[in-house]
Amino acid sequence: MTEPPEGWEDCVPQVREYLAFCDQSRAELAALGSALDPAYHPTANGAVKLIAHRGDAVEAEKIRQAFAELTGGASAASLPGPAPVIDLGSPDGQP
16 A cells, blocks of 8 residues: 655645535535536545646645545545535644
8 A cells, every 4th residue: 555645734724625615616506506516526636626736746646645534535426425515624623
């Protein structure tokens, strides 16, 4: 098993923001009778797409690792039924 990239914890705040943005967007789209495509958001690759990382592959892996840690590796596309509600905890990362 490959070790997670060093410093992935630094990406946690940006991934929390991404997940909050997905939740907000999901609610706004639902009010309009539409929905986020769960194949793209929220997913680890969706986070990489929306979080600046200068095309750096190591930074992209840090974002993916932070996403996996915050969501238990789950993405909307990997779970049956409606998109999951992901507990983001408090903004400072404390439960």
